[in-house]
Amino acid sequence: MRLVVITCAVLEDEIGALLEPNGPTLQVVQLPQGLHDKPPRLRTELQETIEAVETEYHPDAIALGYGLCSRGIEGVHAQAARIVVVRAHDCITLLLGGRERYAEYVAAHPGTYWYSPGWNKNHLPPGPERYAHLRNHYIDQYGEDNADFLMESEQSWFKTYDRATFVHLGAGEVRKERANTKACAKWLGWGYDQVTGDPALLRDLINGRWDGDRFLVLEPGQTLRMTADDRIIEAIPFVANESCE
Secondary structure, rough: EEEEEEEEHHHHHHHHHOOOOOOOOOEEEEEOOOOOHOHHHHHHHHHHHHHHHHHHHHHOEEEEEEEOOOOOOOEEEEEEEOEEEEEEOOOHHHHHOOOHHHHHHHHHHOOEEEEEHHHHHHHOOOOOOOOOHHHOOOOOOOOHHHHHHHHHHHHHHHHHHHHHEEEOOOOHHHHHHHHHHHHHHHHHEEEEEEOOOHHHHHHHHOOOOOOOEEEEOOOEEEEEOOOOOOOEEEEEEEEOHHHOO
């Protein structure tokens, strides 16, 4: 089997560490973090990358290093390859090793904001560095008085959280980013927790071991949509120009 992995940059180090030397993956293609902030943009860039990968590598399958990601992967499809997707809402499930573990943790700690080595590296998470960066940006754009007002509004959404949880698989700058997460939690007045992830889900995704409980395998000409049950996603026929909103 010829397999290509398309992944968010947040999982770059973990995927690199879990690739098996004689496994099926012949190429890993990385997309920038943050595309899920605008789901239509994620959908467009992911679809363009799938088409480019099919043209260049002619893979049997394409594995996506993404969760549902604000429904940004709904609508993607391939012409000749299968597409393999984890049954997950976001990348934290991929790091924790399964949607059940994710659901259990969030149920016990509903005010959790997640940090990880890749997440911290690829964007500014809530904390003092993010605050200073945004405030300076707003001062340059709108002046100091308006900047303070905008920062007050920006900080208000943090009140829905009370815990910073650092999850890792041992890849990336774990020690540095653990310390960074602790500092962010202290500055925000949140509690701190750390969780060692389970690599099995991500390892099986990128090495071709796909069971129906954890993964959805789309045949050529199929796409996916969100479900209202614990499957999270299901396969449907792709229809051109059909909205995914």
